[in-house]
Amino acid sequence: MSWAAHQFETYAIQAHLPKRWQLKVSYLAIVLGDQLPDFIAKFWVYGFSVNGHHYGAKVPQQFHRGWPGAGFSHSLFLGFILVGIWLWRTHDRPWSRQWAAGFLLGFAAHCVTDINDSVGTMLLFPFSTANFSIGTWAYAATVKGGKYLDAAAYYSSFGLVMDLFWLGVVLCSWRVLTRHHWRTQVVASDPRAWAWLGRRMSEPMLLAVYRVTFFYGVCRIVAWTFWAHVLTGKEHPWGLHWGGPDFVTLVHLSQLPVWLVLLTAAAVLSGVCYLVDRIITGGQPQPADRELVST
Amino acid sequence: MANTRGDPEPRRHLLVYAVAGVTYIGAGIAEKAILNWVMGPLWLLLVMAAALRLMRRRDTGSAEKAEKAEKAEKADSEPIVPPDAPAEKAGRAP
Numbered sequence: 203m204s205w206a207a208h209q210f211e212t213y214a215i216q217a218h219l220p221k222r223w224q225l226k227v228s229y230l231a232i233v234l235g236d237q238l239p240d241f242i243a244k245f246w247v248y249g250f251s252v253n254g255h256h257y258g259a260k261v262p263q264q265f266h267r268g269w270p271g272a273g274f275s276h277s278l279f280l281g282f283i284l285v286g287i288w289l290w291r292t293h294d295r296p297w298s299r300q301w302a303a304g305f306l307l308g309f310a311a312h313c314v315t316d317i318n319d320s321v322g323t324m325l326l327f328p329f330s331t332a333n334f335s336i337g338t339w340a341y342a343a344t345v346k347g348g349k350y351l352d353a354a355a356y357y358s359s360f361g362l363v364m365d366l367f368w369l370g371v372v373l374c375s376w377r378v379l380t381r382h383h384w385r386t387q388v389v390a391s392d393p394r395a396w397a398w399l400g401r402r403m404s405e406p407m408l409l410a411v412y413r414v415t416f417f418y419g420v421c422r423i424v425a426w427t428f429w430a431h432v433l434t435g436k437e438h439p440w441g442l443h444w445g446g447p448d449f450v451t452l453v454h455l456s457q458l459p460v461w462l463v464l465l466t467a468a469a470v471l472s473g474v475c476y477l478v479d480r481i482i483t484g485g486q487p488q489p490a491d492r493e494l495v496s497t
Numbered sequence: 498m499a500n501t502r503g504d505p506e507p508r509r510h511l512l513v514y515a516v517a518g519v520t521y522i523g524a525g526i527a528e529k530a531i532l533n534w535v536m537g538p539l540w541l542l543l544v545m546a547a548a549l550r551l552m553r554r555r556d557t558g559s560a561e562k563a564e565k566a567e568k569a570e571k572a573d574s575e576p577i578v579p580p581d582a583p584a585e586k587a588g589r590a591p
Contacts, residue, residue, distance in 0.1 A: 237534075353532075380506075406545065406549055407546060407549065409506075410541055411542070413514070414538040414541050414542065415538070417514060417537070418534070418537035418538055421522050422532055425522045426532065429526055429529065
């Protein structure tokens, strides 16, 4: 699984929306779509203990990403179903399409980012229950180790590099974090939701709401890396190699060739982009297209 | 939408993010249980709300102080009319 990458990719998407999608994708919906898969599945993956009895998934990787289990939460199938229901219920509302497009983009980003761990995601569910993974780092959620071992393993592996990569992407497009961008792009593409929040909060608070996932992402990278390598460094040696770190057992649900996984992920993302475009434009030609047609 | 490029965000607001980040990281390292989706975002929002309230109170306090000082200054600069000179005050001709 990915950690802070899921916090940063929302800003990366927002910063790099194609021109024809700008002001037509809700940022709040991107966040909702990006966080939903883990919101559904992760609590039970780690579980909790009461009076020495552990309640949670017996085989975390199977429950989190597999079938049978809650692996459908990391499949685009769920995203399509939810967006379909959303559009069906709200198609007459002015904000319906912005939210559907944002949600689908965020959801797809989460599902595709998670192919990096050794368990991967069921990208083609329900047509196939195979898990697509390129195994960049070891999936480390275990019954015994829980969240802490998972964090230590992730921040000892290429997972940290992944988080830093996404942080770099956001920092390279730092304007996405400015008040100017928030006012002119984020609020303008979803004015009703921000106006609703604005009736309850001042502008600096609204800006904090917008930046809160970035804040949380940065803090969790620093805190977990410090904990894993400064406070408990001897227990968690670095494993900056493919499939690392070595202090956790590498688990898989399926083992597909990497080229097939990458090809499928690219195809899935292209399909999502096509769908998002259809949602945004409603199949109508855009002003730029019209110019092309008329010339 | 108004162009806000020439309207920078107050530095003290940005400082609040830094303070919230440093305190959250420190607290999170000391107590890992708070490093989660709920506490992380909540931490920033609570620190920001508290900081904004403090700033507002400080601004109001200093504005009141300034107003009081201005009033006092005005009172000082006004001519003190002695109680036994009503005729002069009324501008009676000699």
